Amino acid sequence: MGELISIIANGDKIESQPGKPLPELITELGLAPDKVVVERNRAALTPAELRETSLEDGDVLEIVRIVAGG
Structure with missing residues (x-):
């Protein structure tokens, strides 16, 4: 297994494979x-950008579930 990178997702540190x-x-x-x-990294991703994005060391992610309401 290669070297891992560190990212932050919703405030939690996660180690992952580079380029995941x-x-x-x-x-x-x-x-x-x-x-x-x-x-x-403080920039909202479009759905297309999300599909094309790979993780890099030091990324900071905020992930929010979409909830429909009415």
Whole structure:
């Protein structure tokens, strides 16, 4: 296994493989990538950007579940 990187997701430190696709991490956290909004390093990601983003050392993520209401 190679060297791990450190990221922060919703305030929790997580070690992960470098280059891991962001949707894969979201799934590992028990969330559906198409049911969340993600801010990476203080910038909101569009759904297309989320699908194309890979993790880098030092990333800070805020992941918020989308909840429908009425």
